[in-house]
Amino acid sequence: MNRRRFVVGRVFASAVLLVAAASLAPQRAGAQQAQPVRSPAPLVAAASDLQFALDEIVARFERDTGIAPRVTYGSSGNFTRQIEQGAPFELFLSADEAYVDRLAERRLTRDRGTLYAVGRIVLFASHGSPLRPDAEMKHLAARLASGEAGRLAIANPEHAPYGRAAEQALRSLGLWNAVQPKLLLGESVAQAAQFASSGNADGGIFAYSLALAPALRDRGAFVLLPDSLHAPLRQRMVLLQGASPAAERLYDYLRSPAGRAILRQYGFVLPED
Amino acid sequence: MDWTALGLSLRLGLVTVVLLLPLSFLLARWLAFGRFRGRGLVEALVALPLILPPTVVGFYLLVAFGRGSPVGAAFESLFGQPLVFSFEGLVLASLLVNLPFAVQPMQNALAAIPPNVRDAARCCGLSPLQAVRRVELPLALPGIATAAVLTFAHTLGEFGVVLMVGGSIPGETRTISIAIYDRVQAFDEPAAGSMALVLLVTAVIALGITNTLARRAAGRTGP
Numbered sequence: 224m225n226r227r228r229f230v231v232g233r234v235f236a237s238a239v240l241l242v243a244a245a246s247l248a249p250q251r252a253g254a255q256q257a258q259p260v261r262s263p264a265p266l267v268a269a270a271s272d273l274q275f276a277l278d279e280i281v282a283r284f285e286r287d288t289g290i291a292p293r294v295t296y297g298s299s300g301n302f303t304r305q306i307e308q309g310a311p312f313e314l315f316l317s318a319d320e321a322y323v324d325r326l327a328e329r330r331l332t333r334d335r336g337t338l339y340a341v342g343r344i345v346l347f348a349s350h351g352s353p354l355r356p357d358a359e360m361k362h363l364a365a366r367l368a369s370g371e372a373g374r375l376a377i378a379n380p381e382h383a384p385y386g387r388a389a390e391q392a393l394r395s396l397g398l399w400n401a402v403q404p405k406l407l408l409g410e411s412v413a414q415a416a417q418f419a420s421s422g423n424a425d426g427g428i429f430a431y432s433l434a435l436a437p438a439l440r441d442r443g444a445f446v447l448l449p450d451s452l453h454a455p456l457r458q459r460m461v462l463l464q465g466a467s468p469a470a471e472r473l474y475d476y477l478r479s480p481a482g483r484a485i486l487r488q489y490g491f492v493l494p495e496d
Numbered sequence: 497m498d499w500t501a502l503g504l505s506l507r508l509g510l511v512t513v514v515l516l517l518p519l520s521f522l523l524a525r526w527l528a529f530g531r532f533r534g535r536g537l538v539e540a541l542v543a544l545p546l547i548l549p550p551t552v553v554g555f556y557l558l559v560a561f562g563r564g565s566p567v568g569a570a571f572e573s574l575f576g577q578p579l580v581f582s583f584e585g586l587v588l589a590s591l592l593v594n595l596p597f598a599v600q601p602m603q604n605a606l607a608a609i610p611p612n613v614r615d616a617a618r619c620c621g622l623s624p625l626q627a628v629r630r631v632e633l634p635l636a637l638p639g640i641a642t643a644a645v646l647t648f649a650h651t652l653g654e655f656g657v658v659l660m661v662g663g664s665i666p667g668e669t670r671t672i673s674i675a676i677y678d679r680v681q682a683f684d685e686p687a688a689g690s691m692a693l694v695l696l697v698t699a700v701i702a703l704g705i706t707n708t709l710a711r712r713a714a715g716r717t718g719p
Contacts, residue, residue, distance in 0.1 A: 264667075266665060271681065274681075274682055293665065293666040293667065294666075295663065295664045295665060295666070295670070296678070296681070296682070297664065305581060305663050307563075308558065308562045308563050308564075308578070308580055308581070309562070309563040309568070309572065309577075309578030309580060309581060310578075310580075310581040310663045310665070311577065311578070311581060311582070311665070311668075410681075411681065413681040413682065414681050417680065417681055417683060420683075436683075438682075438683035438684075439683065
């Protein structure tokens with residue numbers, strides 16, 4: 224019986240410990256929500272073609288201002304759905320301005336935002352892939368015709384603007400029907416780039432800004448596709464309702480010469496103001 | 497290594513265990529000792545998250561607790577923030593998907609208590625509450641511990657539901673499983689690898705503990 228009591232005591236003690244730990248937890252969660260007031264950490268949703276360019280901009284912004292934005296990368300379509308459902312983002316950098324227009328019409332944004340960049344796409348083949356990238360995708364067409372072609376990674380056109388641009392380019396060249404059974408669809412353009420460069424696919428069509436990033440540049444060969452092959456990827460950013468002053472500063476920084484220089488370095492075409 | 501994500505996952509696991517275990521104990525006791533119509537239905541409902549695809553659970557959570565739903569709207573007007581894409585939303589989702597992991601081990605442990613032991617407790621004049629505290633809790637202890645370990649470990653690993661209702665917000669809803677996914681997409685394999693290792697080791701430890709507990713429980717009630 225003593226042993227039983229001991230065991231019960233131990234259970235009780237550990238239960239008390241757990242409850243104590245849990246009662247701390249909500250306070251810490253609360254402290255985090257209150258954080259934007261003390262040391263601001265604006266929440267940013269960014270199209271994943273910006274993954275490397277924005278990381279660099281944010282690092283420099285943090286050094287200059289002491290503000291450490293919290294950035295989530297994903298596909299613009301998914302972010303739009305999440306923002307409509309109440310996700311607490313403050314600044315949204317979309318890869319397609321139609322999503323910003325849609326949010327603006329639903330009065331979820333401050334205004335109609337700013338065009339910050341125009342994106343381009345590349346055809347990429349990883350080292351060791353038999354595919355040779357060329358601007359007219361002639362080699363890809365030949366491999367499709369001969370039945371040798373392997374997988375081609377693109378972002379999911381349903382909700383990723385770069386996936387739509389890839390689809391348009393393949394359609395412009397009359398390859399869409401032939402390539403369909405070979406397509407590998409990434410959740411976002413970054414995942415498409417990851418599939419394409421991992422050596423598990425012949426190659427892929429994704430953002431120029433990702434192909435230029437150090438992590439990818441050395442993994443394969445790529446060619447910039449003519450922008451006549453697809454509708455322009457007009458990328459618009461917008462402050463959402465409830466954006467903090469810290470988010471406004473990042474928004475301004477992105478439009479400043481320093482921010483624009485980094486975007487240009489990652490292959491974006493910049494709109495003139 | 498994303499320490500914020502690891503901390504968030506540990507906190508989510510702990511909060512889930514603390515909130516879920518007492519509720520599940522009551523449910524498990526009801527299922528183990530209660531004789532009522534529709535018990536099979538309740539057991540099936542409890543087990544549902546085991547076989548339902550996480551995307552289905554996530555979809556229904558979005559529908560039930562999203563901005564357009566009565567529950568979501570009420571939460572938002574009370575607390576000034578939406579329930580989905582918040583830590584509180586993850587806790588709620590986590591409670592639901594972990595129900596079978598918490599209830600089933602405790603239900604089995606309670607059902608394994610010989611009826612004559614419970615009868616003896618009653619004959620000795622123990623009140624129902626005393627019987628729970630001095631007979632049922634100690635005898636069901638391995639089951640309770642297994643429930644806690646499984647719930648905790650499963651919460652660390654949950655991906656699909658968190659992806660659907662979380663939104664990968666750093667420090668709020670970006671759990672370690674989501675952080676691994678994000679790091680892979682960012683070509684950051686070293687970080688993804690070290691975080692995956694943390695989850696692998698956690699899973700091995702959790703299984704080791706539950707197996708030991710199960711053996712100990714079998715040794716005690718066996719012949």
